[in-house]
Amino acid sequence: MVATSLSRLLARLAALLGGVFALGPAGAITLPENRAEALAHAYDGDGVRATGPALLIRKSIADKVSLSGSYYVDMVSNASIDVVTTASPFKETRRAYTVGADYVERDTLISVSGESSTEPDYKARSLSVDVAQEVFGGMSTVSLGFTRGSDDVGQKLVGYFDTATHWQYRLGLTQVLTPRWLATANLEVVADEGYLGSPYRVARVFGAAVPERNPRTRTSRALKLGGVGSLDEKSAVYGSWRYFWDTWAVRAHTLEAGYRRYVREGWLADGSLRVVNQDAALFYSDNATAETRYITRNRQLASYSSIGVGAKLSAPLGKWAGSYAVTAHGGFERVMYRWRDFTDLRSGGRYRFDATVLQLYLTATY
């Protein structure tokens, strides 16, 4: 009974949204395919090692609803510069669970998902709703999304002492330009309120360590424009530019470009380059020479540049157990971070490090 009422409500909502956006004949928006993923991931850089598995299962019911569930683990061994210059290295584990449902009605896809992430001193929960609608004869897909996140912020030996709330608003457009080219535009606004720093991190004022003081609100915007184009039947290029700006005066440009090619039957190789350039927040200081209301020495809010070089390879392993089409994937990325205004207190020079990201995973469609 409840399921029937919910189905009717979703159908009405889809029809309403369809009426708002419908500008052309029916297209062919579809449910995500039935799929399972098993990932082993690793990150090594800046004295931090994070490894773990991630699993995802997705299954459709009656060609209308697709249910999904995922599990993600980060086992972190942390001896980063922040930790070794102010505290002791530590180990901890973060576990995240996600459940979701996708519902398709004509040219509309409605997705609802919830996530819970837990680590010893931080709990985060979020709920997301997304709607994608094909319009203009299937040449354009407009998407709208909203996430509300609610966090409990804690500290070892103290317990949970504060909260943070996040609101994310997403707007996207995917546009078919020609039989060989697609363009994308995405805008995301994030508003945060609450405790937005780290209780463990310290700032420096006149060379002395003091607890950092962050504003309790932040609003950020990110605009990303991208495209992907087929060069011939075996290769494609893609690229994007993202501009980020927020009320803390952080500004960042991110450029990505890549090339994909079938190297043999079903084997797909991918090479990519990612460049980031970021300016510091207004209240960031490596070593402040004046007392201010807000002060941080958070590297994330400092001025830096990074260059990442990535490679991926996917290889089909054929059908397993008769109906599971299995593919093996490997991904590698080397990222070089260079700060302009963050001093390595151990050496006195500007801080820099290189990081390695590794992913090995199997996907199965059925």
Added chain:
Amino acid sequence: MRTIPLLALAALLGACAAPEPWVKPYERERLADPIMQLSGAATADKHREHVRVVREGARGATGVQGGGCGCN
């Protein structure tokens, strides 16, 4: 003399006509190839996004939904 403004108005209205979809469904075969996908496996995308979000000040507009964490 009256015909000139009428012709100009007709030309203006003609220019306002809604464009028709110019890439037909049967011309989109190449766009459906896996080589043209904008995103990869959900778990791998999420991991990559998490690695970046906890180290960079910029965030968002990536098409990947990430949950919160205290790792920054």
